[in-house]
């Protein structure tokens with residue numbers, strides 16, 4: 569057993585200890601909530617703490633809005649409770665309970681004798697990927713019902729790992745095994761792709777290979793913005809088949825090449841001067857992730873670029889997404905972890921890449937980017 573002897577952490581440790589004793593004191597809390605200068609801060613902090621305590625309930629109210637198609641109904645214009653109840657197939661009392669909860673969260677808003685879509689509801693509706701994520705969260709929440717048990721057993725083995733079949737299975741998977749996660753990834757790709765394309769000058773390259781490219785949603789977007797690029801996609805064979813269907817109907821000037829295989833075992837196709845890894849590296853534990861980077865290094869020509877795009881840990885202002893959400897999501901999935909930009913840079917160097925640099929994106933909450941050169 570590791571001894572828990574108190575250690576000295578210098579002046580910062582002492583300051584944190586003093587601050588925490590003060591904040592925990594009921595006398596100080598009473599004072600802060602009454603004194604006019606500290607009252608707004610006390611209220612804001614209390615609200616933030618309450619949000620932390622109640623977050624699961626908020627998420628489930630959102631899940632009910634998505635499952636009942638409430639936002640779609642309200643997008644047609646304001647409606648009365650009675651009409652909404654019948655449209656979303658809930659008893660009137662249930663519909664009103666949901667509407668009041670959703671209004672408190674800014675998802676809908678009361679208007680005269682009815683209800684309208686709220687500003688956050690409108691923003692969510694504009695992004696189908698978020699609705700798809702919310703709709704599959706019942707798997708994550710089932711695994712998180714016992715968070716300590718999940719941490720003790722080292723993750724995986726639950727509902728979410730059944731969705732991400734490659735996380736724990738050594739088999740490549742058939743059409744059925746890859747369908748649900750591939751559709752989810754494609755639906756949530758547009759926001760990521762737009763940010764990567766705005767942040768990185770793809771048109772300076774000749775040939776782009778997207779490794780772990782899923783159904784090809786990322787490549788289709790890049791191809792539309794940089795039509796001179798020659799495109800290739802590498803993924804598990806059953807996922808590559810889905811990409812073929814998408815490319816056939818995407819109206820690209822030139823069809824991308826599709827390669828089916830295992831990027832941890834098979835060599836990657838050569839001749840591409842840029843390789844992208846979009847939301848792929850964080851899916852894998854350190855050993856396989858390093859193998860993948862080495863495989864990419866071997867496939868690139870000298871001077872070729874690797875572009876990594878994914879939410880990263882310890883990103884200023886986005887740590888809740890990187891370390892809290894993805895930290896526990898990937899734990900439940902049973903493979904991988906969110907890495908910080910400096911951890912990824914260190915892995916890239918050990919795979920012999922040089923000139924690693926972080927690339928600023930518009931929304932680090934969902935998308936960070938890093939490039940490296942062979």
Ligand SMILES: C[S@@+](CC[C@H](N)C(=O)[O-])C[C@H]1O[C@@H](n2cnc3c(N)ncnc32)[C@H](O)[C@@H]1O
Nearest residue numbers: 734753780781782803804829830831832846847
């Ligand atoms: C999280 S998804 C990301 C998909 C896509 N890049 C995106 O952002 O929408 C990870 C992708 O890596 C693929 N993948 C996982 N393990 C693989 C392996 N060993 N070989 C090839 N592809 C693999 C999966 O099939 C999946 O399409």
